[in-house]
Amino acid sequence: MPEALAPPKIDGFKLEGRMTGKAEDMANALRGVSFLKVAKEKTAVSAANIESRDISKNPYTFSIIRFDKDSIDVMYTVPPSVSPTRRRIDIIRHLLNTLTLVAGYYEADPKLILQLLEQTVKEIEDYATNDYKQLYATYDSMRREVETLRRNYSIMKKQVTSLSRENYDLKNENDELRVKLEGLQGMSDGVLKSKIQDWVIDHGGQMVVPEFSRVYKVPEARVEQLLDELVKGGFLEIVQ
Template sequence: MADAKVPDAKQGAKPAAQPQATAVPTVGGFRLLAERTKGASELAQRFAEISFLEMTQDKDTLSVLNVESRDLRKDPALFSIIKFMPSRIEVTYTCLANTSPKKRRLDVLRHFLNILTIADDCYSVDMKQVCQLLESSMADMTEYVSSDYDKLFSTYDSLKSDHAALAKKVKDLTESTSALSKENYDLKNRNDELSVKLKGLETLSDSVLSLKIQEWLSEHKGEINISDFSKVFNVPETRVEQMLNKLVTEGYLETKG
């Protein structure tokens, strides 16, 4: 069986882009009380044919590791460990800094329930506990979705209202027959700055920046000079590095080496 410990980063050629130090993932978990009815070795055979799982056995405990993504250094960034013990099942998982903890818990719970179906006759499970886990996760999902939409619409309404108010002030001042005062001049400049920033945010959102990076790599034989890319698209180098790390972590890109 493969060792479930987090492996060291592979040695070799350095990646084309060196990212800044990323935030350490947080750790979460939950447990399910259940009596195991079959041995750990027989349980391990159930998972042996699932290629993306790694296992290790310590006495009566079988640990099942699922590495979902790695960073640019090839270190595991997003993963979960399910420990099958004689009288309980424990789940431990990581959550990235830019991911909602509630959404991450839902994803891990779905993976856990899929794994549990494979070992259904190896444990005597109290369905009340399973229902409690599901009920708690459903509540998290409702709160997560509702809060995200509330924040989205609140931000949109606020930006729309601010932009409309500034545009009206500029129009009124421009149409005035009196000479522009210093206050009018400052307001117009401020509106121009906000318009430029708003346009920049619209044209270089995270999704657009992600596409530009992938197009650049396609046109430059899989290599990227962060300084050149930053100058062409007027994007800070730190943001380019962060997006590269995110694309690798989420599996959209692979580093050479």
């Protein structure tokens, strides 16, 4: 179910004027505009412009211009979602258009029309200035955010470059170690036997198989097998 609209505000203004023709003729001239609801009184004519209705079909956004014998009364609604200044500008424009329809039957004071136009221009300038200020404030805020994002991006880019360099160095070290490991794992039995003999000499006749296996990256079982062959071949002697 649609939500009920918040009630609009009521505003209006009054101008001096003078009816120069018959009210009936004036009403007929206004009835030529399809969207106007015209009501004729004895000495006055009213023209209502209903722009929108609420969920109950009641007029919501609308204006009423009442042409009396010596004055023009304008009453209109201002929805919460519409700027009062913008709404007033629209109503003044509507009034001027309506005055052209009844030009042969009604006259408004030219000085008042001029004042109304000057006031309209000022309101337009104020409205535009406020919009510009708000737009510039939004732009300035967004510009600062973009600058912050650029700085953060620059920092992140440097960090990524640094990490990439470190990753590259680590990869090179890993490749070197892998090559060394593959080289050690690929040593022949003769080379390993020589390494075992050198180890025993360097360590005062001691042989710790797990340590040797860790240093040269070869299985302990293979070290023990070659060590046994060296002992049996008389190249090493086990001291009790």
